[in-house]
Amino acid sequence: MIVVCAAFTARHGHRWQAEDDVALHGNGGWASYVAGLCNGAVSSAEVVKSCTAAMVDECAAGGVRALPGAVDLVLEAARHGRVGVATASPRRFVLAVLKGLALAPEMSAVVCGEDVVRVKPAPDPYLRAAAELGVPPERCLAVADSPRGIRSAVAAGMTVLAVPRGGMELPADVVHLPAAQASSAVDAVSLLAPLLESRLEPLVHDGTR
Structure with missing residues (x-):
């Protein structure tokens, strides 16, 4: 993008x-x-x-690729329950990415930028994703890779696993908000099971970039 x-x-x-x-x-x-x-x-x-x-x-053209570990992260989450996407990106692009990565069948909810009036950091994208999954937001785990995404998911009442893109340092007002933080999607995979078991419900992922 x-x-x-x-x-x-x-x-x-x-x-x-x-x-x-x-x-x-x-x-x-x-x-x-x-x-x-x-x-x-x-x-x-x-x-x-x-x-x-x-x-x-x-x-x-095959020019859009998932970050290392991102596909495994989604597949691991799908082993534990339903998975959704809550992203700021346009729907046509998101659906094309999910299809290209063969992840479309794993998605039970796809919420894109044009689907909500209030975008991140407002809680609306995650609240809508939780509603489409049929799960109370407080029983969802959100994986977020941006400060806006973290703020949005926390405001929605979700537990958050932060995976800051490219080693980004989270702002001081955000760093304490996630329940856990991983340096990459690869490292995040091992954190999913304990966090998901504590929620007992599905993952709402921040999006494919």
């Missing part, structure tokens, strides 16, 4: 920066943010249309 958005803004004169990566991560208002980098040349709707099409094309 970031590669596509960076290429889109480059066509409108913006040179993508590291802080843009951080700003886009888990951001339900990603299209507005990208539009803002284009000096008023495009609308948020145009960003969604163009970038989503490009992301779906990337999936079809």
Whole structure:
């Protein structure tokens, strides 16, 4: 997603920066943010249309891959119960990624950016995912890889396993919120069973990137 958005803004004169990566991560208002980098040349709707099409094309070309351990993490979670996705990304892209990774059959709920009025860090995405799974949020475990995702899941009343992307340091107001933290999806796999057993219900995953 970031590669596509960076290429889109480059066509409108913006040179993508590291802080843009951080700003886009888990951001339900990603299209507005990208539009803002284009000096008023495009609308948020145009960003969604163009970038989503490009992301779906990337999936079809095999250019979108799961982070190491991410697929195993989902499959391990599915051994314990139903699994859902709560993500800021557009539905067309999310469904294309899940299909490409052969994870679509594992998903009992898919909540995307356009499915809620209030996006992360509001609790709405996770609350909707829990409702679609038919499970009280306090009995769900959320795996989140961004500060926004962690805040959202905690606000929804879920237990959180944090897997910060790329070694990101969590902000001071967030670091104490997760029940557990792993340095990567690979390391997170071994933490799933005890955390899920404490919840006795399914995982709601933060999304495939």
